[in-house]
Amino acid sequence: MQMRRVIAAALVLAACRGPAGPVARLHTRDGAVDVVVEIVDTPAARERGLMYRSALADGAGMLFVFDEEAEHAFWMKNTLIPLDMIFIRGDGTIAGIRENTTPLSLAPVTVGRPSRWVLEVPGGWAARNGVRTGDRVELPPAARRGPTTAPPSP
DSSP, rough: HHHHHHHHHHHHHHHHHHHSSSSEEEEEEEEEEEEEEEOOOOOHHHHHTTTSSSOOOTTEEEEEEEEEEOOOOOOOOTTSEEEEEEETTTTTTTEEEESOOOOOSOOOOOOOOOOOEEEETTTTTTTTOOOOOOOOTEEEEHHHHHOOOSOOOO
């Protein structure tokens, strides 16, 4: 009986901890929506992205951090699931969204406007949550520091 109480208490504590990682908050016309993000800020991590993953949970995403605001293009090579790509300007507003990108495609995916960050979420997520171009995104502090391209000098 004691073991059941310990397990129940552990489950309650785990549920109360909150998100399991950094959170990006998207401010839409319908209210705020949170996404727990995996931050990718190295060239190798950006190159791999969500390749080979068979699922991405609703409310989860991958946040790509770039050195500069520029027109960024992605492809879906070896990406097995459809994604929404949310391109975010340096001022934190959404420059554009590409919805339900085609898995395994080599066609470049871009919005034709500069961005500093790109948030990938499950396909259809942006529409389900009322996310639109021009909405504001609050990024986690780790994404605001900028990308890591090399270890710091001694």
